[in-house]
Amino acid sequence: MKKPVKVAVTGAAGQIGYALLFRIAAGDMLGPDQPVDLHLLEITPALGALEGVTMELNDCAFPLLNKIVQTDDPNVAFKDCDYALLVGAMPRKQGMERKDLLSANGGIFGPQGKAINDHASRDVKVLVVGNPANTNALIAQQNAPDLDPKCFTAMVRLDHNRAMSQLAEKTGAHNTDIKNVIIWGNHSATQYPDIHHATVKGKDAKPQVDDAWYTDTFIPDVQQRGAAIIKARGASSAASAASAAIDHMRSWALGTPEGEWVSMGIPSEGSYGIEPGVIYGYPCTCKDGKYEIVQGLEINEFSRGKMDATDAELREERAAVEHLFS
Numbered sequence: 351m352k353k354p355v356k357v358a359v360t361g362a363a364g365q366i367g368y369a370l371l372f373r374i375a376a377g378d379m380l381g382p383d384q385p386v387d388l389h390l391l392e393i394t395p396a397l398g399a400l401e402g403v404t405m406e407l408n409d410c411a412f413p414l415l416n417k418i419v420q421t422d423d424p425n426v427a428f429k430d431c432d433y434a435l436l437v438g439a440m441p442r443k444q445g446m447e448r449k450d451l452l453s454a455n456g457g458i459f460g461p462q463g464k465a466i467n468d469h470a471s472r473d474v475k476v477l478v479v480g481n482p483a484n485t486n487a488l489i490a491q492q493n494a495p496d497l498d499p500k501c502f503t504a505m506v507r508l509d510h511n512r513a514m515s516q517l518a519e520k521t522g523a524h525n526t527d528i529k530n531v532i533i534w535g536n537h538s539a540t541q542y543p544d545i546h547h548a549t550v551k552g553k554d555a556k557p558q559v560d561d562a563w564y565t566d567t568f569i570p571d572v573q574q575r576g577a578a579i580i581k582a583r584g585a586s587s588a589a590s591a592a593s594a595a596i597d598h599m600r601s602w603a604l605g606t607p608e609g610e611w612v613s614m615g616i617p618s619e620g621s622y623g624i625e626p627g628v629i630y631g632y633p634c635t636c637k638d639g640k641y642e643i644v645q646g647l648e649i650n651e652f653s654r655g656k657m658d659a660t661d662a663e664l665r666e667e668r669a670a671v672e673h674l675f676s
């Protein structure tokens with residue numbers, strides 16, 4: 351059996367946390383031969399609820415769960431951690447402007463970025479789930495100057511999985527027949543779900559659907575799926591978000607299959623004409639614990655416009671939080 355790795359999860363007593371922790375402990379994220387220590391971070395008033403979650407984790411008697419640390423101190427939570435899933439965030443309250451939301455989250459992700467900088471493993475893999483995920487990841491990364499910026503990623507994998515599922519349903523195929531969709535840009539309504547390079551059962555996806563369905567149904571449905579879930583369930587996506595977080599980390603840690611890519615929100619270095627620095631959804635392949643952007647994809651005029659629009663939103667978000675960078 352391998353040596354245990356340390357996995358920090360913030361917002362551990364929340365609804366995504368409740369769907370996420372048991373799967374990490376069961377080995378779904380890092381494999382059936384990788385024991386884990388769970389470092390669970392919550393705000394002080396939620397420590398009681400966290401104790402309940404911990405009791406349930408213990409009651410599962412998971413063979414791979416080595417140890418649980420519960421804390422309200424980020425310095426303890428991120429100590430020597432190899433993986434960090436930043437789920438806890440400030441929810442949008444009624445009447446709150448996006449700008450206020452961004453700043454309020456800066457109060458969480460700035461200090462957490464600093465604690466990661468000061469205490470985590472030097473090649474920690476950080477996934478930000480808490481919204482606005484891309485810009486929260488940027489705030490954390492900007493407060494961790496001693497770490498490689500590539501340690502910080504944001505989750506667009508739920509959108510990626512939603513796109514796969516909707517394309518499968520439309521074409522009468524199974525999810526496993528769908529390869530290489532892309533979510534470009536922000537995890538927000540400006541995200542661009544792109545099927546120009548996707549395949550269904552090994553054949554180009556785009557000619558298998560009509561243009562009107564692609565532009566007027568598929569793209570808005572993927573963009574608005576979160577709102578549709580809230581309307582139907584009366585609560586935001588939780589199990590599917592947790593599942594996507596597991597997928598993101600598993601791909602990053604264990605690799606992507608040959609010839610296939612996944613979508614990850616990662617620091618742009620200018621690929622595909624995107625503003626350097628913003629955390630942007632790109633098609634990525636992963637190998638040996640590292641990710642790389644898939645280069646050289648042909649971008650048509652339609653895609654260019656959509657990719658630039660979501661880039662513009664991320665630049666605006668960055669401008670609203672720049673004062674929070676260390």
Ligand code: NAX
Pocket residue numbers: 360361362363364365366367391392393396437438439440441458478479480481482483505506507508509537576586587588591
């Ligand atoms: P919940 O409100 O159920 O749970 C959030 C938890 O975070 C709470 O237990 C809270 O006490 C804790 N928390 C707040 N501030 C904290 C801090 N400073 N340190 C540690 N813990 C803290 O929300 P949940 O449904 O679990 O969603 C969590 C976040 O995921 C939200 O921001 C949500 O918007 C976001 N989502 C992101 C998605 C994505 O694809 N990137 C999709 C799903 C989800 O909407």
